[in-house]
Amino acid sequence: MPREQGHKVVAQNKKARHDYTIEDRVEAGLVLTGTEVKSLRAGRASLVDGYAFVDHGEAWLDAVHIPVYGQGTWTNHPPRRKRKLLLHREQIDKLAAKVSQGGYTLVPLSLYFSDGRAKVELAVAKGKREYDKRQTLRERQDKREAERAMRTKNRLGD
Incomplete structure:
Protein backbone atom coordinates (compact mmCIF):
# COMPACT_ATOMS: atom_id res chain seq x y z
CA MET A 1 0.00 0.00 0.00
CA PRO A 2 1.48 3.41 -0.95
CA ARG A 3 2.24 6.03 1.66
CA GLU A 4 -0.16 8.89 2.23
CA GLN A 5 0.49 12.00 0.21
CA GLY A 6 -0.62 15.57 0.70
CA HIS A 7 -1.91 17.74 3.48
CA LYS A 8 -5.07 16.89 5.51
CA VAL A 9 -6.18 19.41 8.14
CA VAL A 10 -7.76 17.80 11.22
CA ALA A 11 -8.41 20.86 13.43
CA GLN A 12 -7.87 24.61 13.35
CA ASN A 13 -7.82 27.16 16.15
CA LYS A 14 -9.67 30.11 14.61
CA LYS A 15 -10.09 31.77 17.98
CA ALA A 16 -6.32 32.08 18.35
CA ARG A 17 -6.13 34.43 15.36
CA HIS A 18 -8.78 36.60 17.02
CA ASP A 19 -7.28 36.58 20.53
CA TYR A 20 -3.58 36.86 19.65
CA THR A 21 -1.25 38.76 17.39
CA ILE A 22 0.78 36.11 15.56
CA GLU A 23 4.51 36.92 15.53
CA ASP A 24 6.14 33.74 14.21
CA ARG A 25 5.09 30.24 13.13
CA VAL A 26 6.80 26.87 13.33
CA GLU A 27 5.80 23.34 12.32
CA ALA A 28 6.37 20.58 14.87
CA GLY A 29 5.86 16.84 14.90
CA LEU A 30 3.91 15.10 17.65
CA VAL A 31 4.63 12.01 19.72
CA LEU A 32 1.31 10.15 19.73
CA THR A 33 -0.02 6.74 20.73
CA GLY A 34 -1.80 4.47 18.25
CA THR A 35 -5.33 5.29 19.39
CA GLU A 36 -4.58 9.03 19.20
CA VAL A 37 -3.51 8.68 15.57
CA LYS A 38 -6.65 6.68 14.74
CA SER A 39 -8.85 9.26 16.43
CA LEU A 40 -7.10 12.06 14.50
CA ARG A 41 -7.50 10.20 11.21
CA ALA A 42 -11.24 10.12 11.96
CA GLY A 43 -11.02 13.94 11.97
CA ARG A 44 -11.67 14.56 15.64
CA ALA A 45 -9.68 17.05 17.74
CA SER A 46 -10.02 20.41 19.44
CA LEU A 47 -7.28 23.02 19.85
CA VAL A 48 -9.40 25.64 21.63
CA ASP A 49 -7.77 25.54 25.09
CA GLY A 50 -4.42 24.20 23.89
CA TYR A 51 -1.04 25.75 24.53
CA ALA A 52 2.61 24.76 24.29
CA PHE A 53 5.52 25.31 26.64
CA VAL A 54 9.22 24.54 26.95
CA ASP A 55 10.34 22.57 30.01
CA HIS A 56 13.92 21.38 30.64
CA GLY A 57 14.87 21.76 26.97
CA GLU A 58 11.84 19.87 25.66
CA ALA A 59 8.73 21.30 24.00
CA TRP A 60 5.31 20.08 25.14
CA LEU A 61 1.75 20.52 23.90
CA ASP A 62 -0.88 20.56 26.62
CA ALA A 63 -4.70 20.77 26.93
CA VAL A 64 -5.33 19.74 23.30
CA HIS A 65 -8.37 17.49 23.24
CA ILE A 66 -8.07 14.34 21.12
CA PRO A 67 -11.15 12.25 21.93
CA VAL A 68 -10.97 8.60 22.92
CA TYR A 69 -10.94 6.22 19.96
CA GLY A 70 -14.28 4.38 19.71
CA GLN A 71 -12.89 0.92 18.90
CA GLY A 72 -10.02 1.22 21.38
CA THR A 73 -9.97 -0.96 24.47
CA TRP A 74 -7.58 -0.80 27.40
CA THR A 75 -5.04 0.80 25.03
CA ASN A 76 -7.04 4.05 24.84
CA HIS A 77 -5.37 7.32 25.77
CA PRO A 78 -6.41 10.13 28.14
CA PRO A 79 -8.04 12.83 25.95
CA ARG A 80 -6.16 15.86 27.35
CA ARG A 81 -2.73 14.48 28.13
CA LYS A 82 0.59 16.29 27.70
CA ARG A 83 2.18 15.46 24.32
CA LYS A 84 5.82 15.89 23.39
CA LEU A 85 6.65 18.06 20.38
CA LEU A 86 9.39 17.09 17.95
CA LEU A 87 11.56 20.12 17.19
CA HIS A 88 15.24 20.78 16.55
CA ARG A 89 17.29 22.05 19.49
CA GLU A 90 17.80 25.46 17.82
CA GLN A 91 14.04 25.83 17.32
CA ILE A 92 13.31 24.96 20.95
CA ASP A 93 15.93 27.43 22.18
CA LYS A 94 14.55 30.17 19.93
CA LEU A 95 10.99 29.55 21.14
CA ALA A 96 12.06 29.44 24.79
CA ALA A 97 13.93 32.75 24.42
CA LYS A 98 10.94 34.43 22.79
CA VAL A 99 8.47 33.18 25.43
CA SER A 100 10.75 34.16 28.32
CA GLN A 101 10.68 37.80 27.12
CA GLY A 102 7.24 38.10 28.63
CA GLY A 103 3.88 38.66 27.03
CA TYR A 104 4.45 35.91 24.49
CA THR A 105 2.93 32.44 24.48
CA LEU A 106 2.99 29.37 22.23
CA VAL A 107 -0.43 28.68 20.70
CA PRO A 108 -1.35 25.79 18.39
CA LEU A 109 -2.95 27.10 15.18
CA SER A 110 -3.70 23.88 13.34
CA LEU A 111 -3.32 20.13 13.62
CA TYR A 112 -2.87 18.22 10.37
CA PHE A 113 -1.34 15.26 8.60
CA SER A 114 1.51 16.03 6.22
CA ASP A 115 2.49 13.01 4.10
CA GLY A 116 1.00 10.69 6.71
CA ARG A 117 2.69 12.24 9.75
CA ALA A 118 0.83 14.21 12.41
CA LYS A 119 2.03 17.81 12.65
CA VAL A 120 1.00 20.87 14.62
CA GLU A 121 1.53 24.48 13.55
CA LEU A 122 2.64 26.52 16.55
CA ALA A 123 2.60 30.30 16.73
CA VAL A 124 4.61 32.61 18.95
CA ALA A 125 1.80 34.98 19.83
CA LYS A 126 1.12 38.03 21.96
CA GLY A 127 -2.29 38.48 23.56
Missing part, protein backbone atom coordinates in the same frame (compact mmCIF):
# COMPACT_ATOMS: atom_id res chain seq x y z
CA LYS A 128 -4.50 41.23 22.18
CA ARG A 129 -6.33 43.67 24.41
CA GLU A 130 -10.08 44.05 24.07
CA TYR A 131 -9.84 47.30 22.12
CA ASP A 132 -7.33 45.70 19.71
CA LYS A 133 -9.83 42.91 19.01
CA ARG A 134 -12.58 45.47 18.33
CA GLN A 135 -10.25 47.46 16.07
CA THR A 136 -9.39 44.33 14.05
CA LEU A 137 -13.08 43.47 13.64
CA ARG A 138 -13.85 47.05 12.59
CA GLU A 139 -11.05 47.04 10.00
CA ARG A 140 -12.24 43.72 8.57
CA GLN A 141 -15.83 45.00 8.37
CA ASP A 142 -14.74 48.26 6.68
CA LYS A 143 -12.69 46.32 4.14
CA ARG A 144 -15.65 44.02 3.40
CA GLU A 145 -17.98 47.01 2.92
CA ALA A 146 -15.50 48.72 0.59
CA GLU A 147 -15.17 45.57 -1.54
CA ARG A 148 -18.96 45.23 -1.67
CA ALA A 149 -19.33 48.86 -2.78
CA MET A 150 -16.69 48.38 -5.50
CA ARG A 151 -18.47 45.27 -6.80
CA THR A 152 -21.83 47.01 -7.01
CA LYS A 153 -20.26 50.03 -8.71
CA ASN A 154 -18.53 47.81 -11.27
CA ARG A 155 -21.78 45.94 -11.99
CA LEU A 156 -23.70 49.15 -12.53
CA GLY A 157 -20.92 50.63 -14.67
CA ASP A 158 -21.02 47.73 -17.17
Whole structure:
Protein backbone atom coordinates (compact mmCIF):
# COMPACT_ATOMS: atom_id res chain seq x y z
CA MET A 1 0.00 0.00 0.00
CA PRO A 2 1.48 3.41 -0.95
CA ARG A 3 2.24 6.03 1.66
CA GLU A 4 -0.16 8.89 2.23
CA GLN A 5 0.49 12.00 0.21
CA GLY A 6 -0.62 15.57 0.70
CA HIS A 7 -1.91 17.74 3.48
CA LYS A 8 -5.07 16.89 5.51
CA VAL A 9 -6.18 19.41 8.14
CA VAL A 10 -7.76 17.80 11.22
CA ALA A 11 -8.41 20.86 13.43
CA GLN A 12 -7.87 24.61 13.35
CA ASN A 13 -7.82 27.16 16.15
CA LYS A 14 -9.67 30.11 14.61
CA LYS A 15 -10.09 31.77 17.98
CA ALA A 16 -6.32 32.08 18.35
CA ARG A 17 -6.13 34.43 15.36
CA HIS A 18 -8.78 36.60 17.02
CA ASP A 19 -7.28 36.58 20.53
CA TYR A 20 -3.58 36.86 19.65
CA THR A 21 -1.25 38.76 17.39
CA ILE A 22 0.78 36.11 15.56
CA GLU A 23 4.51 36.92 15.53
CA ASP A 24 6.14 33.74 14.21
CA ARG A 25 5.09 30.24 13.13
CA VAL A 26 6.80 26.87 13.33
CA GLU A 27 5.80 23.34 12.32
CA ALA A 28 6.37 20.58 14.87
CA GLY A 29 5.86 16.84 14.90
CA LEU A 30 3.91 15.10 17.65
CA VAL A 31 4.63 12.01 19.72
CA LEU A 32 1.31 10.15 19.73
CA THR A 33 -0.02 6.74 20.73
CA GLY A 34 -1.80 4.47 18.25
CA THR A 35 -5.33 5.29 19.39
CA GLU A 36 -4.58 9.03 19.20
CA VAL A 37 -3.51 8.68 15.57
CA LYS A 38 -6.65 6.68 14.74
CA SER A 39 -8.85 9.26 16.43
CA LEU A 40 -7.10 12.06 14.50
CA ARG A 41 -7.50 10.20 11.21
CA ALA A 42 -11.24 10.12 11.96
CA GLY A 43 -11.02 13.94 11.97
CA ARG A 44 -11.67 14.56 15.64
CA ALA A 45 -9.68 17.05 17.74
CA SER A 46 -10.02 20.41 19.44
CA LEU A 47 -7.28 23.02 19.85
CA VAL A 48 -9.40 25.64 21.63
CA ASP A 49 -7.77 25.54 25.09
CA GLY A 50 -4.42 24.20 23.89
CA TYR A 51 -1.04 25.75 24.53
CA ALA A 52 2.61 24.76 24.29
CA PHE A 53 5.52 25.31 26.64
CA VAL A 54 9.22 24.54 26.95
CA ASP A 55 10.34 22.57 30.01
CA HIS A 56 13.92 21.38 30.64
CA GLY A 57 14.87 21.76 26.97
CA GLU A 58 11.84 19.87 25.66
CA ALA A 59 8.73 21.30 24.00
CA TRP A 60 5.31 20.08 25.14
CA LEU A 61 1.75 20.52 23.90
CA ASP A 62 -0.88 20.56 26.62
CA ALA A 63 -4.70 20.77 26.93
CA VAL A 64 -5.33 19.74 23.30
CA HIS A 65 -8.37 17.49 23.24
CA ILE A 66 -8.07 14.34 21.12
CA PRO A 67 -11.15 12.25 21.93
CA VAL A 68 -10.97 8.60 22.92
CA TYR A 69 -10.94 6.22 19.96
CA GLY A 70 -14.28 4.38 19.71
CA GLN A 71 -12.89 0.92 18.90
CA GLY A 72 -10.02 1.22 21.38
CA THR A 73 -9.97 -0.96 24.47
CA TRP A 74 -7.58 -0.80 27.40
CA THR A 75 -5.04 0.80 25.03
CA ASN A 76 -7.04 4.05 24.84
CA HIS A 77 -5.37 7.32 25.77
CA PRO A 78 -6.41 10.13 28.14
CA PRO A 79 -8.04 12.83 25.95
CA ARG A 80 -6.16 15.86 27.35
CA ARG A 81 -2.73 14.48 28.13
CA LYS A 82 0.59 16.29 27.70
CA ARG A 83 2.18 15.46 24.32
CA LYS A 84 5.82 15.89 23.39
CA LEU A 85 6.65 18.06 20.38
CA LEU A 86 9.39 17.09 17.95
CA LEU A 87 11.56 20.12 17.19
CA HIS A 88 15.24 20.78 16.55
CA ARG A 89 17.29 22.05 19.49
CA GLU A 90 17.80 25.46 17.82
CA GLN A 91 14.04 25.83 17.32
CA ILE A 92 13.31 24.96 20.95
CA ASP A 93 15.93 27.43 22.18
CA LYS A 94 14.55 30.17 19.93
CA LEU A 95 10.99 29.55 21.14
CA ALA A 96 12.06 29.44 24.79
CA ALA A 97 13.93 32.75 24.42
CA LYS A 98 10.94 34.43 22.79
CA VAL A 99 8.47 33.18 25.43
CA SER A 100 10.75 34.16 28.32
CA GLN A 101 10.68 37.80 27.12
CA GLY A 102 7.24 38.10 28.63
CA GLY A 103 3.88 38.66 27.03
CA TYR A 104 4.45 35.91 24.49
CA THR A 105 2.93 32.44 24.48
CA LEU A 106 2.99 29.37 22.23
CA VAL A 107 -0.43 28.68 20.70
CA PRO A 108 -1.35 25.79 18.39
CA LEU A 109 -2.95 27.10 15.18
CA SER A 110 -3.70 23.88 13.34
CA LEU A 111 -3.32 20.13 13.62
CA TYR A 112 -2.87 18.22 10.37
CA PHE A 113 -1.34 15.26 8.60
CA SER A 114 1.51 16.03 6.22
CA ASP A 115 2.49 13.01 4.10
CA GLY A 116 1.00 10.69 6.71
CA ARG A 117 2.69 12.24 9.75
CA ALA A 118 0.83 14.21 12.41
CA LYS A 119 2.03 17.81 12.65
CA VAL A 120 1.00 20.87 14.62
CA GLU A 121 1.53 24.48 13.55
CA LEU A 122 2.64 26.52 16.55
CA ALA A 123 2.60 30.30 16.73
CA VAL A 124 4.61 32.61 18.95
CA ALA A 125 1.80 34.98 19.83
CA LYS A 126 1.12 38.03 21.96
CA GLY A 127 -2.29 38.48 23.56
CA LYS A 128 -4.50 41.23 22.18
CA ARG A 129 -6.33 43.67 24.41
CA GLU A 130 -10.08 44.05 24.07
CA TYR A 131 -9.84 47.30 22.12
CA ASP A 132 -7.33 45.70 19.71
CA LYS A 133 -9.83 42.91 19.01
CA ARG A 134 -12.58 45.47 18.33
CA GLN A 135 -10.25 47.46 16.07
CA THR A 136 -9.39 44.33 14.05
CA LEU A 137 -13.08 43.47 13.64
CA ARG A 138 -13.85 47.05 12.59
CA GLU A 139 -11.05 47.04 10.00
CA ARG A 140 -12.24 43.72 8.57
CA GLN A 141 -15.83 45.00 8.37
CA ASP A 142 -14.74 48.26 6.68
CA LYS A 143 -12.69 46.32 4.14
CA ARG A 144 -15.65 44.02 3.40
CA GLU A 145 -17.98 47.01 2.92
CA ALA A 146 -15.50 48.72 0.59
CA GLU A 147 -15.17 45.57 -1.54
CA ARG A 148 -18.96 45.23 -1.67
CA ALA A 149 -19.33 48.86 -2.78
CA MET A 150 -16.69 48.38 -5.50
CA ARG A 151 -18.47 45.27 -6.80
CA THR A 152 -21.83 47.01 -7.01
CA LYS A 153 -20.26 50.03 -8.71
CA ASN A 154 -18.53 47.81 -11.27
CA ARG A 155 -21.78 45.94 -11.99
CA LEU A 156 -23.70 49.15 -12.53
CA GLY A 157 -20.92 50.63 -14.67
CA ASP A 158 -21.02 47.73 -17.17
